[in-house]
Amino acid sequence: MATLHTRSAARLMIAPSVLLLLAWMIVPLALTIYFSLLRYNLLMPGMEEFAGLTNYTYFLTDPAFFQAIFNTLAIVIGVLFITVVGGIALALLLDQQMFGQGIVRILVIAPFLIMPTVAALVWKNMFMNPVNGLFAWLAKLVGLQPFDFLANAPLFSIILIVAWQWLPFATLILLTALQSLDEEQKEAAQMDGAGAWSRFVYLVLPHLSRAITVVILIQTIFLLSVFAEILVTTNGGPGTQSTNLTFLVYAQALLQFDVGGASAGGIIAVILANIVAFFLMRMIGKTLEA
């Protein structure tokens, strides 16, 4: 982009995509804001009328809303914790020389390639089912009462399922970062008298910090909107125990046919996501700059 001429030519060239993307974002956003200000219920077609901020007050005072906020954060933090810690551990293991390394690595990546609905159904019916599930069978094998995961610990079960799906992603990113660690640095640390644990703390972890940041950022974006896993396993229940914000909006719109309320919920979700993003960027933006 050296000259004025090339710069304006470049602007002209990217203009169509920018306009398209802008329309793609602005139109739904504008419509959602518009709907959120209407009394708009699918069961009463043609009865739409301006309702002011009633939808917002209604949504924000719903007890399910606070439960949903808590659940959303619990899922994000829980899954992040499991995937980052587990990812580092798995990456360290996979970095070792071993027999069948290639096959093992592919197997580890596999869960990431499975669709969320399928993965959740497999967990629900094959692992966590209190009658036929693998966990129930294991419990019975040692003489314990089978535990009904999805009924008794719905949020934990969902965190477990989602973490299982995202673990390969974290492992993969961290493994590649691990492999870029200079061999001579490790040897230098060895000469300097650092044991395995010291090398991990002083050398490996700081080296991985940027990759961990990337994992946290990308996963947070997707984890704020976990939906399929909830829909096919617990349906947000029992009660609202496993309802997150995404699911609450869905329930409002498509189970209660309240488009206005759901739109208000959607706007609130957008605002909350931006708040999270703001803090996240401030917290870890520094690591990425360095």
Add this chain to the structure above:
Amino acid sequence: MGSITLKNVSKVFGAHAVIPSIDLDIHDGEFVVFVGPSGCGKSTLLRLIAGLEDVSDGEIIIDGKNTTDLPPAKRGLSMVFQSYALYPHMSVRSNIAFPLKMAGEDKAVIDKKVEDAARVLNLTDYLDRKPRQLSGGQRQRVAIGRAIVRQPEAFLFDEPLSNLDAALRVNMRLEISQLHQQLKTTMIYVTHDQVEAMTMADKIVVLNRGRIEQVGSPLDLYHKPDNLFVAGFIGSPKMNFISGASAAAHQAHTIGVRPEHLVLSKDQGSWRGTVGVAEHLGSDTFLHVNADGIGTLTARVSGDFAVTHGDQVFLTPDPQRVHRFDEKGMAIR
């Protein structure tokens, strides 16, 4: 203190013996240089001494103790790596302090030792910078600083100057030599550059294909090479090798004459030839002469010897300085 003895040390990777068997004595306070072409096993040998590789057979004795099975940190050695291997996220201060911290030293003691090392190496102003904010030479000095704070029995250098530009390399060469004068600690230095070996070493170990070809002081190797390999490797430009009738005249299979030991004349001499390329360095001129019936010879003459491409010259070897070798390439004395 820092004497190192290798007894029968060998290293085998799979079926390939990188180092068949080596015996070597390094005395306390010596500056020893391992030199050889790439792939000759010199770095492997250094890593065996450091403990970064396990020996396949033999013993490594450091300061009278058998350290063959000890981990690197317990051998009392420090190493400076080719890539410097500084810890990128730590400041210069923490980098230098790292080995002391690992040894569990007192905070005050660490601070003092780091300050001392920084003063010796002119790093005091850079202590709070990160390695990436330093130039190549400064990084090199940090790596050396990290090595000296431990006060090791011996220092190991693995081609430490190969990432620096030519001018800086000459400077650092000098600084490392001065450091050796100051510390008087044993140093083992690996390089493929015979100039570094000649200028720095008390003792040079010439390696080729995992074998020691010759051990000796720089001038020993220069004046009395044991074999063709050492003769060709030490000295720059390379020694000229001549076989055939001219060699037979000296009762040898091959004779070697260094470029600086050829006397040039424009009207008489033993061998006649035409000048191919003349490289003028100012002080000296390197002449590549196509000698009749012998081949290309390199000669080193004074800078004011005026010749150019295509001139006819006569060369005469200095008879006192002709090296003679038998069919196996060993020196005849």
